[in-house]
Amino acid sequence: xxxxxxxxxxxxxxxxxxxxxxxxxxxxxxxxxxxxxxxxxxxxxxxxxxxxxxxxxxxxxxxxxxxxxxxxxxxxxxxxxxxxxxxxxxxxxxxxxxxxxxxxxxxxxxxxxxxxxxxxxxxxxxxxxxxxxxxxxxxxxxxxxxxxxxxxxxxxxxxxxxxxxxxxxxxxxxxxxxxxxxxxxxxxxxxxxxxxxxxxxxxxxxxxxxxxxxxxxxxxxxxxxxxxxxxxxxxxxxxxxxxxxxxxxxxxxxxxxxxxxxxxxxxxxxxxxxxxxxxxxxxxxxxxxxxxxxxxxxxxxxxxxxxxxxxxxxxxxxxxxxxxxxxxxxxxxxxxxxxxxxxxxxxxxxxxxxxxxxxxxx
Ligand SMILES: N[C@@H](CCC(=O)N[C@@H](CS)C(=O)NCC(=O)O)C(=O)O
Ligand SMILES: [Fe+2]
Numbered sequence: 001x002x003x004x005x006x007x008x009x010x011x012x013x014x015x016x017x018x019x020x021x022x023x024x025x026x027x028x029x030x031x032x033x034x035x036x037x038x039x040x041x042x043x044x045x046x047x048x049x050x051x052x053x054x055x056x057x058x059x060x061x062x063x064x065x066x067x068x069x070x071x072x073x074x075x076x077x078x079x080x081x082x083x084x085x086x087x088x089x090x091x092x093x094x095x096x097x098x099x100x101x102x103x104x105x106x107x108x109x110x111x112x113x114x115x116x117x118x119x120x121x122x123x124x125x126x127x128x129x130x131x132x133x134x135x136x137x138x139x140x141x142x143x144x145x146x147x148x149x150x151x152x153x154x155x156x157x158x159x160x161x162x163x164x165x166x167x168x169x170x171x172x173x174x175x176x177x178x179x180x181x182x183x184x185x186x187x188x189x190x191x192x193x194x195x196x197x198x199x200x201x202x203x204x205x206x207x208x209x210x211x212x213x214x215x216x217x218x219x220x221x222x223x224x225x226x227x228x229x230x231x232x233x234x235x236x237x238x239x240x241x242x243x244x245x246x247x248x249x250x251x252x253x254x255x256x257x258x259x260x261x262x263x264x265x266x267x268x269x270x271x272x273x274x275x276x277x278x279x280x281x282x283x284x285x286x287x288x289x290x291x292x293x294x295x296x297x298x299x300x301x302x303x304x305x306x307x308x309x310x311x312x313x314x315x316x317x318x319x320x321x322x323x324x325x326x327x328x329x330x331x332x333x334x335x336x337x338x339x340x341x342x343x344x345x346x347x348x349x350x351x352x353x354x355x356x357x358x359x360x361x362x
Contacts, residue, residue, distance in 0.1 A: 113151020
């Protein structure tokens with residue numbers, strides 16, 4: 001097998017290539033967008049076929065190359081279903097197994113804490129921990145649904161229980177370490193070795209780190225596999241259906257599940273409520289779609305920005321206020337409505353059929 005650890009000097013990020021020179025199957029973990037040409041060259045040099053481009057989480061400090069790798073090489077993109085990145089081909093879940101190169105398996109271990117959707121991958125005796133467990137440290141837990149208690153639990157219960165000799169390959173290293181082992185981290189990681197859950201939480205709550213430089217750009221972009229607005233396809237409706245999907249949760253399933261949990265109203269009812277007033281109207285499409293035409297008075301809040309922007313919008317300060325969300329066809333708005341409900345909004349409606357239905361009802 002072929003195994004390479006690649007490094008991005010700008011953001012201290014590690015990317016991993018696992019490949020089989022015989023079957024030609026290749027997997028990339030956490031690729032960085034600025035290195036796309038290098039990856040393609042590397043794959044070409046070994047005559048490899050990129051099967052999967054996978055993320056350990058939605059990164060806050062750099063932009064992934066996954067979307068570009070899908071566009072240019074037809075790779076399937078995968079990210080945890082808990083990350084709110086519906087445009088990924090595969091919504092990864094705990095326990096999923098990616099099969100490649102005949103009998104090779106890459107197993108998914110949910111390791112929430114750095115972000116809600118953080119996962120680790122285990123291949124043979126190698127563990128790719130993303131930012132959950134770092135060498136002599138661990139990922140911060142102060143944004144993107146971070147949770148220090150959850151981080152302690154999954155590291156101590158799920159990672160430290162792997163065999164001692166398991167190699168630990170992190171998502172970053174800021175001190176030029178390359179690889180560690182489970183025994184090394186269990187016994188000498190200063191944040192974890194001999195620390196109680198309470199002590200760990202205390203440490204994590206007092207790191208006082210500055211925000212990652214690229215966070216406001218990277219998180220929304222990574223929800224769309226790193227593609228910018230011009231490169232993005234409509235996350236829900238225009239996905240490349242020609243790609244074979246694994247039997248994990250698909251975007252369509254997520255939309256269907258969201259629609260079970262939220263309230264949809266049709267255009268006529270929407271118009272009636274808007275005429276009555278005292279309602280916040282949100283357009284959850286991309287900026288360019290909004291610019292090309294939108295409903296009067298709608299606030300722009302793209303789906304990928306939702307969790308980030310929501311707390312800063314005075315119009316959304318009152319969680320009991322009626323909120324009506326629309327997108328192009330009513331799929332993204334269903335997911336956005338579900339997210340707002342999860343954030344504590346109690347009166348959220350999604351417009352069935354979206355702006356297209358609105359226009360044909362004019
Ligand atoms: N200075 C870096 C900050 C990077 C950062 O915050 N990294 C996250 C991972 S995305 C982390 O958990 N760092 C742990 C630490 O710095 O101890 C930047 O601006 O990008
Ligand atoms: Fe991270």
